[in-house]
Amino acid sequence: MPEVVIEVKDFRKTYGTYVAVDGISFEVREGEIFGLLGPNGAGKTSTLECLEGLREPNGGWLRVAGLNPAGEAHKLRDLIGVQLQSAGLPESITPDEAMKFFCAYHQVKPRLDLLERLGLAEKRNSQFFELSTGQQRRLALALAIPHNPKVLFLDEPTAGLDVATRVELHGMMRELQASGTTIILATHDMAEAEHMSDRVAILLRSKIAQIGTPMQITATGANMTKISVRTQSDSLAGVGFPAVSQQTIKEEYSIYFSSDIGATTSAIIAHIQSQGDTLIDLRVERPSLEDRFLEITGKVGVQ
């Protein structure tokens, strides 16, 4: 079994009387991509920043690569890579200079190839303020990995990126994972978290509401499967089917939320046939991580 790289036990972070993180515990193993999810203010950033050594915890036990981030931050620098939400670079620095600058402090050779790979080759000599938001984020990522960190912290890594760069970034994350890098991924993009993470923790009101693989988390919900049906005639209107708890109509589709896919789909098809109607489309979708997230955070139906 891979070794534990990140240990968080009863971690607590407060700001005055406000409790940002209230006694959470989890472990992350080497080579794992661990998603940290939660609505704004749930404690994700506080957790990340304490693990990165940027803030000091008010209680509990934190270890990153065997080091205490608060007391041994200087030793941690070469073992972690961090892509901050705001890139945090002087406005007149160029991508080339930034790469050389940070690599010099990490005592590694500048990895200018990373700039090329992340689509910044043409902008290598542009000043930071001249880069678009997406380019700034790509640069922040390029600067987080040239020293081959043992643990990589990514905070909203694909926000503002186009589809092609997003795919490239996901490919890089997989490569880093394959080489043994542990990745902590904080994101609001549920599809990304579900697709990329081996395990996720959902933070809610300063505590961990749920932790596990995306599959485990989606399986623990109300477990309603979404069945969307479109027929030639309107034979399904107002008809109830077994195991359906909720139904609605959207863009010519009748949509059912069922706790028993077999019973519901069989009944729907039988009904269509009995009415002499023709089935045009039938889709069955298992609950996604986003559905489960919305269920946990109590925002079902809001979005």
Added chain:
Amino acid sequence: MNAFLNHFNFDFRAGVRNKQLLLMNYLFPLGFYLMMGFVMAEINPPFRETIIPAMVVFSILAATLLGIPDPLVNARENGIFRSYKINGVPSISILIIPALTTILHLVIVTILITGSAHWMFNAPLPVNWLNYVLIFFVMAFACSGLSVLIGVVSPSSRMTVLWSQLIFVPSMLLGGIMLPYSMLPGIAGKFAQLFPSTHAMNALNELSMGKVADFSAWGSVLILFCTGLLAFLLAVYLFSWDSRNTTRRGHPLLALLVLLPALLGIFLMK
């Protein structure tokens, strides 16, 4: 060492590339020097006698007090220090490198002023070049220390301007640049001794330009050096990576201790 040189190299180039720094390092000091040379030297001919030390001291004040603090405050408030911290950039580099690069820009400006003032405005050259260079560096050290300290303790750009102007404006008016120290009334003269320009002009006049100082010239050099040293030490002590998330080691008002050498000088120097 490689990292330090790399950082220095980037910061020096930023001093030319960044429009605000270009203005403070070069355009403002040189523009003011030309204006004073062409206009003031005609209106007030004795000004020619001090145009070189006065304009060099002015350049140091402008480049350091108006150029250094604001980028430091902006860098802290925009999370640049946080990213530096994560990547292992030491706080001492963050504080010292802007000072060193500004001093290097000032060396260039000083060479331009010293080299051109003699043939353009018939200004007398220093008679003791070694002391001229020494006092230049000590004054630049003191002012960059004060500027770094202002950048460290200022909570915002607005406060930075206020603190910088609190030193810059009286230094210009009372510091021997626009009018000689000897013309100031007693209490104003004592007040003027709080400012580094007064000591720089006093030291330059006697030790470099061959005139008579108004009070101890070497005492002024010592006060400038102690002010610079104390300012850098206080800046290192009070430095904060991130004003919103980390606790300072001391109250920002501790920065006022930097006035101690000049205050002692007022009472002890003749």
